[in-house]
Amino acid sequence: EPEVTQTPSHQVTQMGQEVILRCVPISNHLYFYWYRQILGQKVEFLVSFYNNEISEKSEIFDDQFSVERPDGSNFTLKIRSTKLEDSAMYFCARGTSGGHYEQYFGPGTRLTVT
Amino acid sequence: GIQVEQSPPDLILQEGANSTLRCNFSDSVNNLQWFHQNPWGQLINLFYIPSGTKQNGRLSATTVATERYSLLYISSSQTTDSGVYFCAVLLYMEYGNKLVFGAGTILRVKS
Numbered sequence: 001e002p003e004v005t006q007t008p009s010h011q012v013t014q015m016g017q018e019v020i021l022r023c024v025p026i027s028n029h030l031y032f033y034w035y036r037q038i039l040g041q042k043v044e045f046l047v048s049f050y051n052n053e054i055s056e057k058s059e060i061f062d063d064q065f066s067v068e069r070p071d072g073s074n075f076t077l078k079i080r081s082t083k084l085e086d087s088a089m090y091f092c093a094r095g096t097s098g099g100h101y102e103q104y105f106g107p108g109t110r111l112t113v114t
Numbered sequence: 115g116i117q118v119e120q121s122p123p124d125l126i127l128q129e130g131a132n133s134t135l136r137c138n139f140s141d142s143v144n145n146l147q148w149f150h151q152n153p154w155g156q157l158i159n160l161f162y163i164p165s166g167t168k169q170n171g172r173l174s175a176t177t178v179a180t181e182r183y184s185l186l187y188i189s190s191s192q193t194t195d196s197g198v199y200f201c202a203v204l205l206y207m208e209y210g211n212k213l214v215f216g217a218g219t220i221l222r223v224k225s
Contacts, residue, residue, distance in 0.1 A: 050210055055210030
């Protein structure tokens with residue numbers, strides 16, 4: 001059973017369009033993360049989210065990115081105006097609490113910007 | 115920032131062979147995870163191993179935190195072991211934490 005599910009599994013969009021990627025945790029967790037992986041490259045941290053607020057973000061996570069948990073369950077990553085270089089696999093991960101910070105990844109959303 | 119280096123970058127094995135993958139990191143870390151990325155792109159947790167040795171079937175891992183390295187052992191490799199193996203170190207930051215990944219080892223197991 002996956003720790004989190006992500007939708008869609010694959011999204012194709014045109015440059016300049018907005019996209020929303022969704023992450024749905026199986027159970028109620030407080031720690032969430034978004035990572036991305038450009039094809040053939042390493043996985044990179046984007047942002048961490050704790051107790052419904054951004055706790056840390058990387059230099060990649062600029063003003064065109066935003067995260068929220070609109071209904072207290074789904075966790076979304078929005079890219080406002082996509083660029084070709086945003087094409088990547090985007091992973092949502094959830095963390096464990098209590099000082100044991102193992103992270104579990106969802107299956108990913110493959111975003112293709114044309 | 116912290117550097118995470120994995121070796122070898124590529125590895126081709128004959129089915130049934132054993133292998134050792136290495137992960138070096140440049141600074142003290144709080145924890146370390148090993149992942150297997152399968153051909154569908156999914157990241158599968160293998161080990162959460164801040165120190166010591168753990169075993170899970172044909173896989174085992176050892177982390178020597180004081181010497182800043184971790185090893186992943188694969189014994190009696192199978193074609194289903196093919197994929198990319200990543201190590202990732204956990205860093206605590208002011209208000210949260212994040213994983214810093216290495217570049218991975220691409221493993222191909224031939225039948």
